[in-house]
Amino acid sequence: MIERLSTSLKRNKHSYLLLAPYLLMFVLFTVVPVLMSMSLSFTYFNLLEFPRWVGWHNYERLFLEDEVFIIALKNTFIFAVITGPISYVACFVFAWMINEMSPKVRSVMTLLFYAPSISGNIYFMWQLMFSGDAYGYINGFLMKNGFIYEPILWLTTEKYIMPVIILVQLWLSLGVSFLAFIAGLQNIDKTLYEAGAIDGVRNRWQEMWFITLPAMRPMLMFGAVMQITSSFAMADVATQMAGFPSVNYAAHTIVTHLMDYGSIRFEMGYASSIATVLFVLMLTINLAVQKLLRNIGD
Amino acid sequence: MIFAMLGLVAAFMAMPLVFAINQAFKPLDEIFIFPPRFFVRNPTIENFIDLFTLLANSWVPFSRYVFNTLFITATGTIGHVIFASAAAFVLAKHQFRGRNAIFTMIVLSLMFAPQVRDIPNYITMSWLGWIDNYAAIIVPSFAASLGLYLMKQFMEMIPDALLEAAKIDGASEYRIFWQVIMPLVKPAWLTLTILQFQALWGTEGGNFIYSEQLKTLSYATHQIALGGIARLGPAAAVSLLMMSVPIVFFIFSQNKIIQTMASSGMKE
Numbered sequence: 318m319i320e321r322l323s324t325s326l327k328r329n330k331h332s333y334l335l336l337a338p339y340l341l342m343f344v345l346f347t348v349v350p351v352l353m354s355m356s357l358s359f360t361y362f363n364l365l366e367f368p369r370w371v372g373w374h375n376y377e378r379l380f381l382e383d384e385v386f387i388i389a390l391k392n393t394f395i396f397a398v399i400t401g402p403i404s405y406v407a408c409f410v411f412a413w414m415i416n417e418m419s420p421k422v423r424s425v426m427t428l429l430f431y432a433p434s435i436s437g438n439i440y441f442m443w444q445l446m447f448s449g450d451a452y453g454y455i456n457g458f459l460m461k462n463g464f465i466y467e468p469i470l471w472l473t474t475e476k477y478i479m480p481v482i483i484l485v486q487l488w489l490s491l492g493v494s495f496l497a498f499i500a501g502l503q504n505i506d507k508t509l510y511e512a513g514a515i516d517g518v519r520n521r522w523q524e525m526w527f528i529t530l531p532a533m534r535p536m537l538m539f540g541a542v543m544q545i546t547s548s549f550a551m552a553d554v555a556t557q558m559a560g561f562p563s564v565n566y567a568a569h570t571i572v573t574h575l576m577d578y579g580s581i582r583f584e585m586g587y588a589s590s591i592a593t594v595l596f597v598l599m600l601t602i603n604l605a606v607q608k609l610l611r612n613i614g615d
Numbered sequence: 616m617i618f619a620m621l622g623l624v625a626a627f628m629a630m631p632l633v634f635a636i637n638q639a640f641k642p643l644d645e646i647f648i649f650p651p652r653f654f655v656r657n658p659t660i661e662n663f664i665d666l667f668t669l670l671a672n673s674w675v676p677f678s679r680y681v682f683n684t685l686f687i688t689a690t691g692t693i694g695h696v697i698f699a700s701a702a703a704f705v706l707a708k709h710q711f712r713g714r715n716a717i718f719t720m721i722v723l724s725l726m727f728a729p730q731v732r733d734i735p736n737y738i739t740m741s742w743l744g745w746i747d748n749y750a751a752i753i754v755p756s757f758a759a760s761l762g763l764y765l766m767k768q769f770m771e772m773i774p775d776a777l778l779e780a781a782k783i784d785g786a787s788e789y790r791i792f793w794q795v796i797m798p799l800v801k802p803a804w805l806t807l808t809i810l811q812f813q814a815l816w817g818t819e820g821g822n823f824i825y826s827e828q829l830k831t832l833s834y835a836t837h838q839i840a841l842g843g844i845a846r847l848g849p850a851a852a853v854s855l856l857m858m859s860v861p862i863v864f865f866i867f868s869q870n871k872i873i874q875t876m877a878s879s880g881m882k883e
Contacts, residue, residue: 325712331788332709339702340717342758347724350735357735364738414621424869428862429625432632435813435865436858441850442631442638454634454653488628493761493810500876536876542725550728572730579734580822588734596731603726 351596358590364583375590386591388566389574392479393549396570399483401548404490408540411491412498413529427499434492440557443485447471447558478559478567486554490547494540501536505529530613537613541606549599552576571595635858638851639663646847662848669839669849675827677835684832687749688815691756695811696804698757703766704792708778718767724760737822751823756815762807769803769875770796802871809868813861833857 326333358375360368379386415426433439446454449470456468471477505528510518513528530537552572555561559568562577571591579588638646640658670677705711706718736755737746745751773796781791797804819834836853839846865872 329709329711332705332711335701335788335792336705336717339698339758339763342698342754343721343724343760345739346736346755346758347732347760348720350732350739351727353735353738354731411621411624414617426621426625427869427873428866429629431865432862433628435861436632436635439631439635439854439858441854442635445638446631446634488631491628496872497876500873503873504877546726546728550730552730572728575730575733585734592731592734596727599727599731600723 354589354592354596357586358593360586360589362585362589364585368586371586375587376594378587379590379594385566385569386571386574389569389571392566392568393551393570393572395479396483396486396551397545397548400486400490400551401544404487404548405494405540405544407487408491408495408544409498409537412495412502416499416502427496430491431495433489434495440485440554443558444472447481449473472559473564475565475567478563482551482554482558482568485558486548486551489554490544492543492547494536494543497536497539497543498533501533502529505532526613534610534613538607538610541610542603545603545606546599549595549602571598632858635851635855639855641848641851643848646851662852666839666849666852669846670835673835675830679828680830680832680835683749683829684816684818687752687818687831688812690749691753691815692808692811694753694757695759695762696807699759699763699807700766700797700800700804701792703763703770704796706763707767707770708773708775721760721763725764733822740823746823747825747829748823749829752815752818752820756811759811759814762810765806765810765875766800766803769800773799803875805868805871806875809864809872812864816861817857 357368359370359372361371361374362368411430415423415430418426448454448456449468449472451457451460451468453468453471455471456465459465460468469477471481509528509532510524513524518524518527550572551570555563555568555570555573556576561573563569572595575588575591575595578584578591582588634653637653637655639662640660641655642657642659642661645652645656706714740746740751743750745754777795778791781795786795817833818831819837820829820831824830824834836857839850839853
């Protein structure tokens with residue numbers, strides 16, 4: 318057994334050597350942390366003392382006693398259910414529209430749509446637009462035109478916080494999946510459409526369903542993973558726009574809850590259980606959606 | 616009709632960017648005008664001058680922040696491109712035990728947010744003595760999974776015959792990787808460069824960097840933006856400078872990126 322292993326190691330020596338640096342770091346900074354997080358979630362751990370085993374206690378506390386977590390869970394789902402599908406469809410629809418244009422216009426439009434997701438600290442501009450005083454651009458506009466008489470406190474009024482954040486998140490969300498879709502559309506073999514026409518594809522919808530979408534299935538899968546992950550991990554927009562913590566936790570998400578316990582309260586065991594819930598949630602939904610997407614065009 | 620709609624959405628997407636540009640060139644009295652105006656009337660570069668005076672007087676020299684960001688971005692990007700390409704080459708072209716398991720793990724890691732790893736990573740970093748050290752940001756970024764995924768899919772379309780030929784000519788695996796494969800996948804590693812650059816350019820140092828001397832440009836500019844009303848002008852100027860770098864980078868590499876994602880593409 319050991320002998321067989323060692324000959325196999327020797328034979329593939331170069332493969333392992335080339336793979337080693339990446340794999341080592343991947344294991345150290347991704348695989349081990351996930352496993353560690355899962356085991357720490359069953360302990361009480363404050364970074365100073367050695368972790369103490371507490372069984373399912375953290376999870377019981379999370380789901381039964383922690384009202385803020387339930388708010389965070391609800392918010393995360395609302396965010397994800399709205400922004401996830403909309404941004405996914407938007408990525409596809411815009412990529413599809415842009416694809417019909419001349420190459421020059423296409424690259425300008427691609428840049429325009431992709432730019433928000435790479436412009437980094439642009440939140441600051443949105444903050445100015447939604448600023449709660451009369452100097453805020455939205456308020457200024459609405460007041461000047463007589464829609465309202467007093468400035469609206471966009472980012473500190475509970476009912477406005479979510480819509481504003483969703484808007485900003487959608488604006489930011491045409492990222493790498495958008496690029497992948499553009500690439501996918503450009504790469505579809507044109508003869509497929511001719512073959513389709515002969516086989517009785519009559520209108521553009523049929524063309525879309527039977528030819529375009531199946532040809533792009535790998536990209537669609539990739540895009541789905543990216544959009545789901547980023548919509549469930551939503552935290553930056555919320556903290557930048559609505560502050561941390563937001564008014565009455567109106568913009569609290571699982572990730573901000575994790576930040577709260579992990580980097581402010583240092584309850585590492587409890588924070589790890591939040592991380593584990595997030596991990597399981599994302600993985601389950603990603604795998605479920607992938608299964609769904611496999612049926613496209615059948 | 617479709618074009619009108621697309622134009623409208625494009626205008627919405629561009630609005631904050633156009634606004635950022637206008638804001639950066641506004642003189643102070645225009646920033647505080649009521650009702651507020653979107654477009655600048657008398658453009659001035661005063662904000663940029665203010666910004667540089669502000670930065671020249673800061674406690675840590677501004678050049679230090681620039682160096683920190685450039686250093687982190689450059690090493691993180693180069694390391695990632697080399698290590699991820701080498702690993703992708705092996706996963707795409709070599710047959711060995713555990714290959715599928717390793718790749719499955721990497722694909723799974725695309726499916727969850729990096730925040731899941733934050734706490735254990737902090738513990739690992741303190742154990743390694745990397746708290747308050749560039750390494751805590753740079754080294755983990757070498758193993759980013761998106762880059763490896765794209766690279767592997769791209770490399771799979773290189774014909775095996777080419778590698779066989781090189782092998783018969785007596786090239787070692789390392790030479791094949793460095794002198795045959797890498798030149799062939801130029802669009803792919805340009806893509807990796809851009810993606811990694813974008814990810815690192817905006818880093819603020821997260822939970823790992825505490826010394827002011829080691830903080831990044833993004834952190835410093837964030838502080839300026841938080842300076843409140845008195846600094847709205849310089850803040851707008853600095854935002855514009857920060858965001859223009861990745862955008863300019865993207866303008867020059869757009870075609871290669873699309874090409875990487877299109878060719879061979881992502882297989883299931």
